[in-house]
Amino acid sequence: MRDGFESRESWPFECLRCLYVWEADYTVRHLSDDHGNEVDIWLSSGVTVQPPWSGTDCPACGAYHTTSFPAGYLTRHPELMAPPEPRPLADLPVTPVKEIGPVLERAPFSRRLLIAVGVPVMVFVGYEVYQNVLASSVHH
Template structure:
C-alpha cells in the first residue's frame, strides 16, 4: 500500500510503499506489522521524516490521494552546489590576485546584526546614558 506524505516545513510531497501484515499469535491475539522494503517499521503515521529537509513535521494523505492528484508531486529539485564565499578573479601578471566578494543572504545579516545591535545599544545605555541620569 502506498502512503502519501507532505512536509509542512518545505512542502515536499512524496509517497512511501508499505506492506501491512496481519498476524495471529498462539493465544489468538491479532496484531498488525508494517513492513517497508521487507523490514519491520513503525506505522506510516508515526515518526515520518521528510527526505527533502529532514523535518519531522509531516502530514499524510488518504491512501491513493496522490494518484488522483498527480499535480502535487513535483520533480525533485537538483542538489544545489554550495556557492563559495570568495571567488578568485583573473589578474594581470605581477599583481596579487583580487578576490570578488559574494554578498550574504539578507536573513543571515539580520540574524547576526539584530543581536549585535541590541548588545551595542544596551552597552551604550549602561555606560553613557544611565550614569548621566543618576547624577
C-alpha cells in the same frame, strides 16, 4: 502465530518543512494467535519498519515533521507530486555573461542575526551608561 494475511498499502506524505510530497509502499502482515490477539507487522522493501504514522522522515530534507494523506489522494491530485528532476547544468547551453563588477557576498544568517540583535542592545546599554554618568555628575 496462527492466522494471518498480507495486504499492500500506499501512503502519501507531505513534509511540513520543505513541502516535498511523496508516496511510500508498504506490505502489512496481519497476524493473530490462538488467543485472538492481533498484531500488524509493517514492511518496506521486505524490511520491518515502524508504521507510517509513527515518525516517517522526509526523503528530501530529513525532517520528521510530516503529514499523510488518505489512501489514493495523490492519484486524484497529481499536481501535488514533485516536478521532474531538472536537467544537469552540463546539459544547458552556456551563454557569456558580462562582468558588472565585484559580487558582494551576503553575511551568513547567524552573523546578520547577531548584528540585528547586538546593535540595539549596545545602543540601549550605551544610553543607560550615559544617563548614569550624566546623572551622577549633575548630582555631585
